Amino acid sequence: MQITKVSAHYLRLPEVTDRCDGTQDTCLIKIETDTGITGWGEVDSAPTVVKAVVEAPLSHQISNGLANALKGQDPLAIDVCMDRMMATANYYGRVGVGTHAMAGINLALWDIAGKARGCPVYELLGGPYKTKFRAYCSILFGDTPKETGELARRFADKGFTAIKFGWGPMGQSEENDIALVREARKGAGPDIDILVDAGQVWDWKTGLKRAEQFSEQGIFWLEEPLHPEDVVGYARLCESSPVPIATGEAESRYSDFERLLVDGLIDWVQPDPGRCGISTMVEVGRLAHRLHRKVVNHSFKSGITIAASLHGLAAVPHGDIFEFCMADSPLRHDLTHEKFEVVDGFVHVPSGPGLGVTINEEVVAKYLVA
16 A cells, blocks of 8 residues: 555634634645545644645755655555654654644544554554543633633533633633632532643742632642643642643653653643644553553544544543533534534544544535635
8 A cells, every 4th residue: 555645634714713722723634545545634733834844845855745755655654654754854843833744644644544454543552441431521711700600501511520611811810710710610510520721821839829729619630830841840830739730732742741741740641643643642641651640632623633532542541531622613513424422421432444533525625725
């Protein structure tokens, strides 16, 4: 089997705002082969930049576009393909958007591998340890504490046993921060777990103060309170925090996840396959297990990334909960024919070949930016 074409498809809603919502646009990766098997992936990054990285023409030996690097390669040799991309994009692709683009390609390669062998991706990765995970509803904070409480009530009524609120007005003031979490707890009730995603807004001392204040509401964890590169701050925070600390969604390299776990002492690590790939997600999950920490996906994109996250989490020994994006966007809910319904608080891993999802070509055509 050989790769005949790698293409990047930029999708965008008619209106995009500055709210921290990755479902307003996306970049899909499509890999075609000479056997007719096609693989799909998705990247959580700046879509037009990803598209440029994939389609870039040859500049010289270690500065080449990813599509050029993979044409004619065996898609089943996933590690070889990943190493080849890293080598040919050495000048610009070792971190950031370069590795994000490679991550999306990694998803598509695993999709092809599962389809070629007629099995779900998790079987190729040695799983499943589980075939369903407790889903936590992942949404943004309301603009006000009152709106946040109303959102909590709405999603509690949908059967979720855990709800995460993130970004938005968090970090504007101490009074507002406390009110946001208080109203979230009040709206959800005492029996539903509340998770708080601060959105990288504090230094470690303020983060510790908020962790202590939020602990009065019994929050499940405090996520991304600090800048991703403040590893020393994370270590200081985690040593004293009364609530577990989660982070890692911004990382794309194994070594950076390792630094957060080993030096930053974080409790929960959150790899996003749309930024690091399924291969790295599984490696990170296994590292977390060896260090007696916990792993959970970060996924705030379409059904492609949700499927990839489910397969990756199913392949690690101690997956428990699952981020289930509930953003109100057709790119989130309609891009794949599979809807991933939450049943009794759980979401199930797809069992079909590859990632187990099929692309809604009408939705792609509707939102495709030429």
